[in-house]
Amino acid sequence: MEALARLYLPGALTLWCALAFALSALWGFASVLRSAPGSPEAAVWREFGRRAYVFYALSIVLCALVLLLVLARRDFRVEYVQQYSGLDLPWYFQLAAFWAGQKGSFLIWLLWGSLLGLPLLASLRRAPADEAPVMGLYTLTLLGLLFILVRENPFLMLGSTPTDGAGLNPLLQDNWMVIHPPIMFVGFALSGVPFAFAMAALWRRDFDRWAARAFPWALGGFLVLGTAILMGGYWAYKTLGWGGYWGWDPVENASLVPWLFFTALVHGLYMERTRGRFRRTNFVLATLTYLSVLYGTFLTRSGVLADFSVHSFVDLGISGWLIALMGFFVLLSVGLLAARLRAVPSAPNEDPALSRGAFLTIGSIAIVTCALVVLFGTSAPLLTRFRETPGQVGPSFYNQVNLPLAMLVAFLLGLVPYLTWRGVEGRVLLRRLALPAAGAVIAAIVAVIAGVHSPLHVLYVLLAALALGANLQKTIEKARSGGLASSGGYLTHVGVGIILIGILASAGYDHGAKVTLERGKPTRLEDLTLTFIQSMPRVGHERERMEVAVETADGQTYFAYPKIFLNERTQQLMVNPHIKSSPLRDLYISPLEYDPGQAASDAVTLELKKGQSADAGDVKVRFDGFDLQAEGNALEQMQSGGQVTIGAVLAVERSGAPAAAVRPLYRFRSTGEVEAPPLALPGGGQVALRGINASAGAVQLEVAGVGNAATAAVPAKLSLDVTRKPLIQLVWGGLYVVLAGGLLAAAHRIRQVRTLDALPPSPRG
């Protein structure tokens, strides 16, 4: 009962209801499989399963709403709300706190997964034979997450009622953060659907139709996860000021690997739908896609990397659960694959070497290899765990290993649009590729002129440009002949060619320098002249900005406003770069350090114990004692936790004049801010109480204007990282093209499922 009292019941109840309904749905769908096909009993169980699933999804929606509600009400009794939100957050960040922590992000993953089950359920109504096994398996994938949530309940309450929360990590206080993680989890959730289709098909030995049904879902996962990765990269580049869009960080890799498997799966399903090939492979690919999501989650959430990296993945004590979850699905899928895969009929490989089939096969192998090596690198801390010196691999590994793979893929992409299934003659192919090849040669020459000298890189540019050109030509040809709807694949490949060029240029040929600017002093940096004009104060929600005048080589001047400021709550230094984009390059100005400098001052600092005195200029100051009643009783203020004010009683003697009592104040706010107003001295000058050392019974005083020689002013200094990133616009632009192509393809495949549904049911159905 004690455990129960520590839960926020409305939320916990929805979770338990969800668990009960999910188990019922599973029971219902399993019972359909146990009853005779077409029997009234089966129909009753099917209806039971459907309804239980709908109620389950409803419970999860309610659960998410309750969490949103406690966040909106800023109910800090709930531990999760206390840990990730605070009174200072605007409403949209308060809501984004939903997915700021482990528990909430599992909940949003589960929410999307549960919601996706509804259209899945609706689409399966027209395929009664598939419904129960697919829905049963899909519910099983959701149950794993649900168990974790019930165990690590987000509705745990604190024993007390704090007045404010700990706030949201300032790094996450960004508009991209509000939308990027939820989209990522849609992609993760989508990976469960092709998996459920594949497992159900193996289970039922119905190997023929799952590919068509799973295809749109796989394309959806490819699209959504791709969009999420794009947003994550854009966020890192635009606001975090780390200088790049990709760092091969374990968290990034954990989303890239499933996306690569999705990509391979999409190609495999295409082969299966058009040629009847890859029929066995696709079962494996659908499994790998889902398992890679689980494995990535395990790596980044369980804390296994925490010992090896300062990237803190806090262990919530769910490692065991994650391992159990992974183990269960590995056993299930490997068992089913081992038992049934041999029974899957597959068309023999009769593709000539120079044919679309052969190229697609090699390309898919390259993509899977790419996914596996990234997985391999990310797992380094685990793999080397039992070595004498465990370690991790840096970006150099990923760059080195992926370069040849990228070149292979580019080569295949360049030739594939004009290959046919039956194979073409080399001469015909060459004729068709004449125009794109000429374009690629020009691109390579331009690259050499622009400074690309490594032969490997020149070849890379040539191949990527060929991929771009050939697919562009094909897309245009298709569009002209009215086949735009089925040209999604070519359009996607145009985008891949663009991205490949953008990545090499922006990551391999960026150059920059770190520079420290003195305020008002123009400083040359290559062909730029930079002048730090001023630090601009905070205005409303607009944070402190630095104004830097940038004079370019052609004599034009513009102002850059990079931001650097201290987050008051966490005392973290936050940085926002300024990016000046032009078609050919971005100029990326990221602040590193700001030193406000010091105005000329004749102040002297004195440190005095009680009863001590010291000379400062033409005055003599004696510290007579603390005043604990300066603005109310200081001891009571300390206990109540509000603002504490302590005064110092000073006796100030000026040559000849009698000693005068001066009482400067020291106000210590509960937020940690300190206010120490300077106090005028009789006869000129001022004194301020700069610090209090309670244990030594001493004060630190700053006395100014009493006839001391002034020190020289120290100018304000701003350190910047100024980087030129050539052609980075191509990375974003190319990704948009990829996603547009993916959308076209998804629309095309959804139409095909409709056609399938319109056919008379298969005899087994």
Add this chain to the structure above:
Amino acid sequence: MKHKKLYLLGAALLLGFAGFSVASFNKALTPYVSFEQARSAGHTVQVAGGLEKGSSSYDAAAGTLDFTLLDPVQKTKLRVSYKGLRPANFEDAISIVAIGSWDPATERLHAEKLLVKCPSKYQGAEVKTYS
């Protein structure tokens, strides 16, 4: 089998690539080592430790940051030298990872990269990379 030779070629290529991957993996692997091992490693390693209070000095003209890492368990120390700007909040760091190699001439670990973790009451305490 129609394409037996091609399959063999493909398998050989894949094997070759696997070898290449493992080789670059081993090369890129920067092991976490103790301060003692860092001194004798002779290649790039990473060490982690706390900042010894008051040990850091920054030479603004040369742009070098020198500091001492403290191993809280072994109670050993390691001098580190890093060329670059001083990371923000450096003095507050609760843990620092330095990636670099030992220079016997200066008796310092020359860091190419620093990972500085600052205190944060938040989960996923933030880490900044400097290189």
